[in-house]
Amino acid sequence: MPDTVLAAIARRLGRRPLTGEALERRFQVLKGEAEAPVPPATDSDVVCGFKTQALRNLFEISEVASLQQALAALQTHLPIAPSPQASLRHLPWGSYGHTLVETAAAPALGVVEASAGIAETGTVAVSSRETPSALLFLAEELVIVLRRENILAFQEQLWHKLRPGDCRALHLISGPSRTADVEQTLQVGAHGPRRVYLWLISEDSP
Amino acid sequence: MPASTPAPKIGLFVTCPVDLMRPSVAFACIKLLEDAGCEVVVPPQSCCGQVAWNNGLSGEARTLARQVVAAFAAVDYVVAPSGSCASMLKNHYPTLFADSDELARVEAFSARVYELTVFLHDVLGVQSNSPAPAENSKTVAYHDSCAGLRELGIRQQPRALARHYRGVHLGDLEDSETCCGFGGTFCVKFADISNHMVTAKARQVAALHPDLLLGGDLSCLLNLAGKLRRQGDRDTRVFHIAEFLAGWDDRPALGWEE
Amino acid sequence: MTAPAEDFIARSREALGDTSLQAALARARPGFVRKRASAVALVANFDALKAKAKAVRQRSLRDLDSYLAVFEQRVTAAGGRVHWAATTADLRRIVLDIARATGARSATKGKTMVGEEAKLNEALEEAGIQPRETDLGEYIIQLAGEPPSHIVAPALHKTRAQIVELFLRDHHLGERELASVKDLVDEARTVIRRHYLEADIGITGANILIADTGTCVLCTNEGNGDLTASLPNTHIVTTSIDKVVASWDDASALLRVLARSATGQAITTYTSFYGPRGDGDLDGPEHFHVVLLDNRRSQLLGSDFQEMLQCIKCGACMNHCPVYQAVGGHSYNSVYPGPMGAVLTPLLRGEPGDFALADASTFCGRCEEVCPVGIPLPALLRKLREMSARQRGQGPGPWLIKGFTWLARHPRLYRWSTSLTTALLARISGRRGSWRRFPGLGRWLRYRDLAAPQGSSFQHQWRKARGGEDRA
Numbered sequence: 021m022p023d024t025v026l027a028a029i030a031r032r033l034g035r036r037p038l039t040g041e042a043l044e045r046r047f048q049v050l051k052g053e054a055e056a057p058v059p060p061a062t063d064s065d066v067v068c069g070f071k072t073q074a075l076r077n078l079f080e081i082s083e084v085a086s087l088q089q090a091l092a093a094l095q096t097h098l099p100i101a102p103s104p105q106a107s108l109r110h111l112p113w114g115s116y117g118h119t120l121v122e123t124a125a126a127p128a129l130g131v132v133e134a135s136a137g138i139a140e141t142g143t144v145a146v147s148s149r150e151t152p153s154a155l156l157f158l159a160e161e162l163v164i165v166l167r168r169e170n171i172l173a174f175q176e177q178l179w180h181k182l183r184p185g186d187c188r189a190l191h192l193i194s195g196p197s198r199t200a201d202v203e204q205t206l207q208v209g210a211h212g213p214r215r216v217y218l219w220l221i222s223e224d225s226p
Numbered sequence: 227m228p229a230s231t232p233a234p235k236i237g238l239f240v241t242c243p244v245d246l247m248r249p250s251v252a253f254a255c256i257k258l259l260e261d262a263g264c265e266v267v268v269p270p271q272s273c274c275g276q277v278a279w280n281n282g283l284s285g286e287a288r289t290l291a292r293q294v295v296a297a298f299a300a301v302d303y304v305v306a307p308s309g310s311c312a313s314m315l316k317n318h319y320p321t322l323f324a325d326s327d328e329l330a331r332v333e334a335f336s337a338r339v340y341e342l343t344v345f346l347h348d349v350l351g352v353q354s355n356s357p358a359p360a361e362n363s364k365t366v367a368y369h370d371s372c373a374g375l376r377e378l379g380i381r382q383q384p385r386a387l388a389r390h391y392r393g394v395h396l397g398d399l400e401d402s403e404t405c406c407g408f409g410g411t412f413c414v415k416f417a418d419i420s421n422h423m424v425t426a427k428a429r430q431v432a433a434l435h436p437d438l439l440l441g442g443d444l445s446c447l448l449n450l451a452g453k454l455r456r457q458g459d460r461d462t463r464v465f466h467i468a469e470f471l472a473g474w475d476d477r478p479a480l481g482w483e484e
Numbered sequence: 485m486t487a488p489a490e491d492f493i494a495r496s497r498e499a500l501g502d503t504s505l506q507a508a509l510a511r512a513r514p515g516f517v518r519k520r521a522s523a524v525a526l527v528a529n530f531d532a533l534k535a536k537a538k539a540v541r542q543r544s545l546r547d548l549d550s551y552l553a554v555f556e557q558r559v560t561a562a563g564g565r566v567h568w569a570a571t572t573a574d575l576r577r578i579v580l581d582i583a584r585a586t587g588a589r590s591a592t593k594g595k596t597m598v599g600e601e602a603k604l605n606e607a608l609e610e611a612g613i614q615p616r617e618t619d620l621g622e623y624i625i626q627l628a629g630e631p632p633s634h635i636v637a638p639a640l641h642k643t644r645a646q647i648v649e650l651f652l653r654d655h656h657l658g659e660r661e662l663a664s665v666k667d668l669v670d671e672a673r674t675v676i677r678r679h680y681l682e683a684d685i686g687i688t689g690a691n692i693l694i695a696d697t698g699t700c701v702l703c704t705n706e707g708n709g710d711l712t713a714s715l716p717n718t719h720i721v722t723t724s725i726d727k728v729v730a731s732w733d734d735a736s737a738l739l740r741v742l743a744r745s746a747t748g749q750a751i752t753t754y755t756s757f758y759g760p761r762g763d764g765d766l767d768g769p770e771h772f773h774v775v776l777l778d779n780r781r782s783q784l785l786g787s788d789f790q791e792m793l794q795c796i797k798c799g800a801c802m803n804h805c806p807v808y809q810a811v812g813g814h815s816y817n818s819v820y821p822g823p824m825g826a827v828l829t830p831l832l833r834g835e836p837g838d839f840a841l842a843d844a845s846t847f848c849g850r851c852e853e854v855c856p857v858g859i860p861l862p863a864l865l866r867k868l869r870e871m872s873a874r875q876r877g878q879g880p881g882p883w884l885i886k887g888f889t890w891l892a893r894h895p896r897l898y899r900w901s902t903s904l905t906t907a908l909l910a911r912i913s914g915r916r917g918s919w920r921r922f923p924g925l926g927r928w929l930r931y932r933d934l935a936a937p938q939g940s941s942f943q944h945q946w947r948k949a950r951g952g953e954d955r956a
Contacts (some may be wrong), residue, residue, distance in 0.1 A: 025569070029549045030549040033546070033785055037553055046550050047695070050551075051696070054731065055543075058532050061528040143751055152767040157710050179732040184732045187765055188762060189758050190757040192755040192756065194751050195753050197705065197706050197754070198753060199705060201619070203644050204516075204637070207665050207669045209666075209670070210673065210705065210706035245941050246905075247938065248935070249946075253942075268943065271895060273892040278885050281885055293893060372848035372850070376852075412843075415844075417927040421931035451933075482918070484917075
C-alpha cells in the first residue's frame with residue numbers, strides 16, 4: 021500500500037502525512053526556512069576561475085571569437101567527421117569541408133553546446149532539450165561550445181537562471197570520463213567521451 | 227600570573243594507568259605544577275569510568291563519575307596527565323548526566339578540568355617565561371593520542387612546552403593522526419587488528435629512529451613501548467611528556483628497568 | 485566474548501592474512517586520504533561548507549514526510565511514477581513487476597547500494613532478466629561473484645592481477661596481454677558498450693532526491709550511470725527515503741562536500757539531474773520510475789540514531805578508519821562497511837553478528853572528523869554498545885568491568901588492593917622491566933611486551949610520603 025511508508029515516517033515525526041493544498045503550503049513554508057547558500061571561497065574573476073578549474077578537470081580549452089572561427093578550427097585541429105547537435109546544424113559546416121555524421125552508436129566526434137558554465141567547479145551544463153544525452157555520452161570525443169557570457173560563479177546562480185526540472189536531464193559535465201576502479205589508478209576515458217574539447221566563444225550571442 | 231593572586235589549587239587526577247603502572251608520571255606532574263606556582267593536592271580517587279562508558283555500561287560510569295566530582299569539589303582546577311581521561315571528565319561527564327538534575331553540578335566540575343599540557347600552556351602560560359637553551363643532541367618524536375587530539379584539540383601545546391622546557395623540537399610520526407590501536411578493551415578484544423595498527427606505528431617510529439618517543443597518554447605509550455620492545459628495539463626510549471618536561475628522561479624508560 | 489563477535493574476528497583474521505587484500509588496501513588508503521586533504525585545503529571555508537551540508541540534512545529529516553510527499557507529487561505530475569518499498573522484498577517485487585511489464589530480457593545497472601542492500605541482481609537473474617553492471621568496480625565484482633567492499637569503490641579489494649584474470653576468463657577475446665590499466669579500462673569500455681545498447685531497462689541509484697521538481701541526482705565519473713539512465717526505454721531509480729532535500733540549492737550544498745569527501749574532486753565528472761521525459765526533450769526513456777526503500781530507516785526517525793540518516797554515502801569515514809583499512813569491507817559482511825556500516829547494519833538488518841561491528845572500534849574519532857555532515861559516529865557506536873549490553877545479556881567482559889567498577893567505588897579498598905598487587909608484580913618481575921608471558925594476559929602479550937609496574941601504586945607512595953590524605 022503506497023501510503024504505509026509515508027504514514028510510518030509521519031507517525032515517527034509525531035503527525036499525520038499532509039496532502040493537497042495543506043502539503044503545498046507547508047512545503048513553501050519549509051523552503052523559506054532554508055539557510056543561506058554557502059559558496060566555496062574562490063577566485064573573484066569568474067572566467068579566470070572557471071578556466072583554472074576546467075583545466076584541472078582535464079578539459080582541453082580553446083578560446084575563439086565566434087562560432088564560425090570554432091568551425092574553422094575544427095577542420096584544422098580535429099579532422100574527424102563531426103556529429104553536431106540539432107541546434108548547431110544550421111552553421112556553415114560545408115564551407116569548412118566538414119561532412120556531418122548522423123548520430124550513430126559511437127559518433128567519433130560529437131559537437132554540442134552548453135547552456136552555461138559554472139566557475140566554482142569548472143563545469144558546463146548541458147540540457148536534454150538542446151542536446152540528446154546519447155550524443156553526449158556515446159561520442160568517442162566531444163566538443164563542447166560555451167559562450168563566455170554564460171559562465172556563472174556558483175551553481176545556485178544557474179538554478180535561478182534556468183528553470184530547473186524543466187528538462188528530462190540536466191547534465192553537469194566536468195571533463196572527460198574517467199575511472200579509478202583499477203588499483204585506484206586514474207584512467208581517463210571510461211564509458212563516456214575519452215577527450216573533451218571546450219571551446220569558449222567570446223562573441224556575445226546574437 | 228600576578229604575584230598577588232593566591233596559588234591555584236590543583237587536584238591531580240592521577241589516572242589508572244599512571245597510578246598502577248608508572249607513578250613517576252604523577253610525580254613529574256606535581257613537580258611541573260609546583261614549579262609553576264601551583265598548590266597540588268591528590269584526593270583519594272580511582273577510575274574516571276571511561277572503560278564502563280565505552281562498553282555501554284553508563285550506569286556504572288555514572289556511579290564513578292559522581293565519586294570523582296565529589297572528590298574534586300574543593301579545588302580550583304582538575305589536571306590529568308591523559309587526553310582520554312581528561313576528555314572523559316570534561317566532555318563525556320556532561321553527556322552522562324544530560325537528562326539529570328545533577329547536570330549543572332557536573333558541568334561546573336567539567337569546566338575546571340584540563341589535560342596537563344593544555345593547563346601548563348593555555349591556562350598558566352608557562353611558555354611566556356624565559357625558555358631553556360636549545361638541546362641539539364636528541365631526536366625526539368611525539369605520538370598524538372586520539373582523544374587528546376580530536377576531543378581536546380591538543381597539538382600545539384606539548385610541542386611548545388618541549389621547546390620551552392627543553393629547547394627541543396618534537397618530530398611528528400608519519401600518519402600522526404592515525405590511531406595506535408590501543409582503544410581500551412579493543413586491544414584485547416580485537417588483538418589481531420590492534421596488532422596490525424601498532425605494527426604500522428612501530429614502523430613509523432623505526433623510520434624516524436628517534437632517541438625518545440613521547441606521548442600524553444600512558445595507555446598508548448604502553449602499547450607502543452610494548453611493541454617496540456617485542457620487536458627487539460633497544461634504542462627508542464619511551465616516556466610520558468610530563469617526565470620529559472620535568473627533565474627525567476635519564477631515568478629508566480617505559481618497559482625497562484634501567 | 486559472545487559468539488557473533490567471533491564471526492567478525494574470524495573474517496578479520498582471514499583478511500589480515502590475505503596478502504592480496506592487504507596489498508590492495510595499502511595501495512588505496514594513502515590516495516583517498518591525500519586526495520581528500522588536498523581538496524579540502526583548496527577551499528578556505530570547508531568547515532562552513534560542512535556546517536551548511538549538515539544543516540541541510542538535518543532540516544530534511546525533520547520534515548521528511550512532507551518532502552517525500554511533494555517529491556512523489558512532482559514526479560507523478562511530470563509523467564513518472566514513484567513506488568514505496570517498505571522492505572527489500574517489496575523493492576525486488578516492484579522492480580521485477582516493472583521489468584516484466586516491459587518484457588525486459590536484460591538490464592544495465594549503474595551503481596546502486598540500495599540495489600545491493602536488496603539483493604536485486606539475484607532477483608533479476610531468477611526472473612530471467614540479465615543484470616549487467618556498468619560501473620567498472622561493480623562490473624569487476626559481478627565477474628568475481630563477490631559483494632562490494634566499499635560504497636564508492638566496490639572493487640577496492642581487487643588487485644590488477646586479479647582483474648586481468650577475471651577479464652581473461654570471462655571476455656573470450658582471444659590472446660591479448662592486458663598489460664596496463666588503460667588496456668583493462670579500454671576492454672571494459674568495449675564490452676560494456678554493447679550492454680548499454682542492448683539493454684531493455686536501465687537501473688540506477690540516486691545520490692540526492694530533490695522534492696521541489698521531483699528530480700534524481702546521479703553522480704559518476706565514468707558516464708556509466710548516464711548511459712544506463714538514458715539509452716533504454718525505461719529508467720528505474722532504486723534509492724532510499726532518507727535522500728530527499730527540498731530544493732536545487734540544497735542539492736548544491738551537498739554536492740559541494742560529497743565529491744571532495746569521497747574522491748577529492750570538486751565535483752564528479754558527471755553530475756546529472758534526472759526526471760521524467762517531456763515533449764521538449766530530444767531523447768531519453770519514455771518510462772521513469774523511482775522506487776523508495778524504507779527497510780527500517782523510518783524507525784530511526786525520532787530515535788537516538790536519527791543522525792545516522794544524515795549520511796550522504798561519501799565513504800570518507802571508511803577511507804580514514806584504521807579498522808576498515810586493516811581488514812577491508814568484506815569483514816563487515818554488509819553492503820555498508822566501515823564506521824557508517826557499523827552503525828547502519830545493526831539498525832537496518834540487526835542480525836546477531838551485526839552488533840559486534842560496533843565493538844570493533846577504538847573510538848579514535850577520525851570518522852566523525854572527516855564526515856561532511858557531522859554525524860557523531862563514535863557516540864552512535866557507543867549507543868549501540870549500550871543497546872547490546874542491555875539486550876544481549878552479559879558475557880565475561882561486562883562482568884569484569886562491573887567488578888572493576890565495584891572496586892573503584894571503594895577508594896580505600898581500591899588503593900589497598902592496587903598498591904599490593906602492583907608492588908608484588910614489580911617485585912616478581914625482577915630486573916626485566918617488561919613481561920613477555922603472564923597468565924591471563926595472553927591476548928596483549930601475543931603481540932607485544934607489557935611494562936611491569938614501577939613499584940607500588942602512586943596513591944600508596946603519595947600517602948606514605950606525605951603522611952596524610954590530601955595535603956601536598
